[in-house]
Amino acid sequence: MASKYNPQEIEKKWQLRWEADHVYEAHEASKRPKWYALTMFPYTSGDLHIGHWYAMAPSDVHARFKRMRGYNVLHPIGFDAFGLPAENAAIKHGIHPHTWTMRNIENMRRQLKSIGAMYDWSREVITCLPEYYKWTEWFFLKLYEAGLAYRAKAPANWCPQCKTVLANEQVVGEGVCERCGTPVIRKDLEQWFFRITKYAEELLEFSGIEWPERVKTMQRNWIGKSVGVEISFGLDVKGVSEKEIKVFTTRPDTIFGVTFMVLAPEHPLVAKLTTSEHKDEVRDYIEWTRGQTEIERLSTEKEKTGVFIGSHVINKLNGERVPIWIADYVLLSYGTGAVMGVPAHDQRDFEFAQDFGLPIKVVISPPGWGGEPLKEAYVEAGTMVNSGQFNGLPSEQGKEAVSDFMEEKGCGIRTISYRLRDWLISRQRYWGAPIPIVYCSKCGTVPVPEKDLPVLLPEDAEFKPTGESPLKYCASFVNTTCPKCGGHAQRETDTMDTFMCSNWYYLRYTSPGYDKGPFDDKKLAYWMPVDQYTGGAEHAVMHLFYARFFTKAIRDLGLVKFDEPFTRLFNQGTVVFAGAKMSKSRGNVVTPDEYVTKLGSDTVRAYLMFVGPWDQGGGWDDSGISGIWRWLNRAWNLVLDEQKSESLPPIEGAIENELRRRTHKTIKKVSEDLEKFRFNTMIAALMEFTNYLAKVKEERSIVHNAWKETIDTLLLLLAPSVPHLAEELWERTGHSYSIHNQSFPSWDEKMVVEEQFTLVIQVNGKLRDRVDVPVSIAETEVRELALSRERVRVHIDGKQIKDIIYVPGRLVNIVVK
């Protein structure tokens, strides 16, 4: 026994040495091709849990692999440090958010270092420091100048728990806050928005990027593009100046089936168009809809409600008078806030018409329809009927014909609607980047000049949540002078959504200390875009969506030259514990520290890779971790232990060939699996290889060059996954430091080819025998061999052979009757 595997000792040792030697610092001056490997940076919650490790360890292994494959790899790390939890903790414990956050960062840094990842710590970025948020504010100004940031009064999603408004993307499920699960309510407020809708069309593209189909689909659904027609209905009401109401529809072919019109209750024309005899009823209805929560209003289960407001519009295609109703199933925020009611061909309109006794007029004939009333809306394609000159047209053609006709007559125009709304970025909280805007009674809304950035967060603000920004009550912050006229002015007191901070952190990593701008153009040009981004899919329509928008926006400002920030994306799965995603706010975290202390980082890294496919995630269960621990110990002993017996036969002939063949096969398997993030099968292959080598060592004398080469290869294959163990064994086997500067082994395809294979013999598809044969065996030989086998004969004797199917290199199937 040479020595025992002692991870506590060697891990610390190598981590310090790598850091002291700057092994993993990335430099632009390199002949190697660049590779920017990025893992979503963690929020500064205070503790790194197994879920973080699950995200970070395998992505580090991939980055290390790329490095050994000859790339100049940038693998940075930092902290997403602004946000509500810091402020909530401050309120609860009377500690300043800055203190709380920086203390957490210190602990997390220690934990992150224990992973043994190849992070380039010299590029650390912390979003809550003025040197960073100065540029967050700067980007706001750039977007503002470009007309991409604007302030508007709009119904906003208000979380009564977090006491702030939320973006649409942060309202999840049935209208609850993404962070705390509280049902959101509507509030009309003056808020800042980013004009993300301007990029709706380009955001649908995804050209030149390799992203999971799932994430692309989610983003496409979120954007919700609909192609249709905006149709004008005539309005002729005494004392009302408006002469039309526009509706958006994707079904212009059903225009002759309109039997009513529905406006959203908040539609601006409702007041004008309500006749005196309906005033009370309409007012009551609007009041009732206002009192409903989002959940109630959005429920698809509930009965349709609505009231007639007394006025009519004219369907310009057939001159029919159509009654105007209001109903809460029509949303003001989508399309024009008005809908043409075609009950025969839209299920919602159908239910509405049934509930209120409105006529249901069929204009698209279902196949075999004989004029009987419909039991439900017919929404499929069909033949146009009851539609004047369009009768007989298939509905798909009809769509075009009706659109053409309306465009000619000037009563309709082809248009596109999106479900996507502009991104609401104001937050009524303290711990975020201030919005650099000043309000002056003379000059109005004035952006803070660049030279005055950053607008610093005051240190002495009160954090009591009041529903308004704490900054509002901080006189020293609010009161300022107007940059234009020098007169009295007040600062904007809302801060920015933290997703604005994460919009550009990956740009900052390319030149973190730079102070003449958010980044150094040359360095940015070298590293960007990110080659491989990894993180959780929960950010599909938040961070990943905003960052794409942001990139396109600043590209149009001439600040960057690429269209997409992240070329490849991989979503690892979620680690579930006690029935929920592991997170500090849910209080179900398992910390890796005790495992690291007991078994070492290498064991934890390898175990997280081994438990299953990385994109699948799964429930946390440590029952298998001992398997990894045993394996690493076996590997350690395999490399260092003396042989038990001195009189073993040498490695030669077939054994030597087999040793080489298995080595090359393993290199191939490990390389291909690493490339595709199939860490679990990669670890399995390495275990198999280790087990095989242990057997060889039992039976043969290892005093042989082939053995030494094989062990070197094993260590190099292990290096990305278990970096400390590999480095230690590399040194102990007499190599020079560092294994992580070595090249990953390559395989020779010729060496992978087997000389023999196990021929499977089936009779009628059932396995009856198997026999090892040379790869070169001819089909006639296979047939003869198969038919002559004793175990086969039992099953074919006395039967007629119908067919013999031979799959070369695999099996032979004898079909008998």
Next chain:
RNA sequence: GCCGAGGUGGCGGAACCGGCAGACGCGACGGACUUAAAAUCCGUUGGGCUUCGGCCCUUGCGGGUUCAAAUCCCGCCCUCGGCACCA
């Protein structure tokens, strides 16, 4: 309701393009070492029958295609994720 992913031993999971189902590991059982235990090592381990040669069944359920199906097709059931009155 719609879209997507998935359902394989006691457990986590493997199986390339239709060709030996269950790799690799955990757990369990038996054995070695030990005064004993832990650790370690060796063996067995999907289920059922067995004359110990084998035979039959088995990848959520029911059909189908095929010499051959976990894999392809059709119809269901269940789990997870997303969307959900978007006109």
